[in-house]
Amino acid sequence: MTAQGQLTQRYARQILDAARAVAGPEAWAEAIGRAGLERYRETLPPPSPEPGVTFAEISAFCAGLRERLSPQGGILLRRIGHETLRRDLEAYGWVAHLLRLISSVLRAPRERVYNAVQRAATVVRTETGSTPRVWREGERIYWENPSCPYCVGLSCGEPCCDLPAGVLEALVAWVLERPVETVRVVEETCRGMGAPACRYRIEW
Numbered sequence: 001m002t003a004q005g006q007l008t009q010r011y012a013r014q015i016l017d018a019a020r021a022v023a024g025p026e027a028w029a030e031a032i033g034r035a036g037l038e039r040y041r042e043t044l045p046p047p048s049p050e051p052g053v054t055f056a057e058i059s060a061f062c063a064g065l066r067e068r069l070s071p072q073g074g075i076l077l078r079r080i081g082h083e084t085l086r087r088d089l090e091a092y093g094w095v096a097h098l099l100r101l102i103s104s105v106l107r108a109p110r111e112r113v114y115n116a117v118q119r120a121a122t123v124v125r126t127e128t129g130s131t132p133r134v135w136r137e138g139e140r141i142y143w144e145n146p147s148c149p150y151c152v153g154l155s156c157g158e159p160c161c162d163l164p165a166g167v168l169e170a171l172v173a174w175v176l177e178r179p180v181e182t183v184r185v186v187e188e189t190c191r192g193m194g195a196p197a198c199r200y201r202i203e204w
Contacts, residue, residue, distance in 0.1 A: 007149060009045035009052030011127035014091060015163070016044055016061075018083035023065055023076060031064030047091070055128075055152040062150050062163055074162045081166020082180055088167070089174070092123060109176055109204075114141055116175045117168070117202065143168060146197035148190075156192035165200055172204055 007015075016037075020028040032041050035057045045052045065080070066073035114136060121132040121143070132145040150161040165185040173180040184203040189195035 005055050005129065006051035007053045007055075007058060008127045009048040009050055010091065012040075012053035012058065013045040013047060014087040015058065015080070015084050016040060018087055019061070019065060019080045022080045022083050023069060027065060027068045030068050031061050034064035035061035037061060055130075055147075055149040058149055059152040059154055063154055063160070066160065066162075074160070077162035078166030078169065081163045081168075082170040084163070085167045085170035085174065088123070110139070110141070112175050113172050113202070113204075116171055117141060117143060120168075120171055141202040142199060143202065144197045144199040146191075148198040151190060151192035151198065154192040156190055158193070159187035159190035159198075160192045161187055161190055161198050164198075168200060168202060172202060176204065178204075 016028075016032075019031070023031070029041065032038060037053065037057055062077060066077060069076045114134070118134045121134050124130060124132050124145075128149050130145055130147040130149055132143055135142050135144075145164075148161055148164070150163055154160060165187055168185045169180050169183045172183045172185075176183075182204055186201045186203070187198060188201055189197060189199045191198050
């Protein structure tokens with residue numbers, strides 16, 4: 001597990017690569033500069049489990065994209081989350097295989113999603129050192145992270161952690177084998193607004 005406060009190089013690589021594909025090279029380069037990540041302008045981080053990008057850097061990178069791509073910045077960050085999940089599934093092939101195997105046993109959609117989101121939380125703990133937790137309240141599934149990597153040092157007027165919300169949307173859609181547009185992830189509270197944790201409500 002990486003020290004809290006940094007993403008592994010491989011996890012940062014997947015996010016930065018997905019962002020470049022979705023946002024385009026100009027917006028990507030501007031956000032790289034704003035975040036102090038010029039060291040990755042020419043070559044992305046290696047696929048290594050070693051710590052490589054701080055929470056403050058990835059937060060500044062996301063904020064730079066949001067502002068550069070305004071007023072569609074939040075939507076595009078969610079799309080970057082969708083693309084990051086696709087890369088995650090490739091990078092963690094054994095996890096994807098396990099989720100598919102479990103899904104074939106757990107026929108109830110809610111059980112399948114709950115299991116997948118729990119396993120995703122385990123991956124995030126390993127790759128970021130942050131501490132997400134997952135629980136259910138009736139028919140709803142929640143994800144909460146009191147050490148969210150994506151809003152460190154930010155002051156937001158509204159919930160601003162769209163990238164992880166997009167990852168969750170894409171994960172649920174993948175598990176249920178349905179279009180991502182049919183999944184809704186609502187960020188109810190955000191550390192960028194002064195809340196103690198970023199909390200998401202997952203619906204479909």
